[in-house]
Amino acid sequence: xxxxxxxxxxxxxxxxxxxxxxxxxxxxxxxxxxxxxxxxxxxxxxxxxxxxxxxxxxxxxxxxxxxxxxxxxxxxxxxxxxxxxxxxxxxxxxxxxxxxxxxxxxxxxxxx
Amino acid sequence: xxxxxxxxxxxxxxxxxxxxxxxxxxxxxxxxxxxxxxxxxxxxxxxxxxxxxxxxxxxxxxxxxxxxxxxxxxxxxxxxxxxxxxxxxxxxxxxxxxxxxxxxxxxxxxxxx
Numbered sequence: 001x002x003x004x005x006x007x008x009x010x011x012x013x014x015x016x017x018x019x020x021x022x023x024x025x026x027x028x029x030x031x032x033x034x035x036x037x038x039x040x041x042x043x044x045x046x047x048x049x050x051x052x053x054x055x056x057x058x059x060x061x062x063x064x065x066x067x068x069x070x071x072x073x074x075x076x077x078x079x080x081x082x083x084x085x086x087x088x089x090x091x092x093x094x095x096x097x098x099x100x101x102x103x104x105x106x107x108x109x110x111x112x
Numbered sequence: 113x114x115x116x117x118x119x120x121x122x123x124x125x126x127x128x129x130x131x132x133x134x135x136x137x138x139x140x141x142x143x144x145x146x147x148x149x150x151x152x153x154x155x156x157x158x159x160x161x162x163x164x165x166x167x168x169x170x171x172x173x174x175x176x177x178x179x180x181x182x183x184x185x186x187x188x189x190x191x192x193x194x195x196x197x198x199x200x201x202x203x204x205x206x207x208x209x210x211x212x213x214x215x216x217x218x219x220x221x222x223x224x225x
Contacts, residue, residue, distance in 0.1 A: 095212070
């Protein structure tokens, strides 16, 4: 019940294309769903996050779509750029809990 | 930019040595974490702390130990390093009353020969 399943494991997209990464969770107690972006040699950094009371959140080229009934959420990167090449982690967090549950990560490569 | 610092960034040591990886944050966060990560791979929680004098083991078994004597400081120690300990170690923090955002340090890359 504590897992967050992330797919795909790796993704190659042409410059200007749309990158889509999916995550599914099991525990309905989670109430914060962030995406983290990690470049080689760096720690992960928060990219965008959503709470379950909304179905979509957009920040620039990055959008989270959230489906509460299906217990799924996804990250869409529009007009993907080579600078977006990184590893992306979805996560789930419940208020009052002590830890995040991270997905297994998706390595995104955007070809120039 | 997050105010969480890890030292050393890179460390190469021989088998059997004792090492301490330092982690400090200036944000007053009560919750702190250590993750182990092979390059570009999953994040494995190895230790966490709710606050001063509180430490717990994470999901991944680790031979390391941690302490939390001060809010801002959460060092990780390996008493006798082995090649299997070669990895990247990431420290992170957050605070209970916040949005839940986890702030990471830049990591300590450990190589044990």
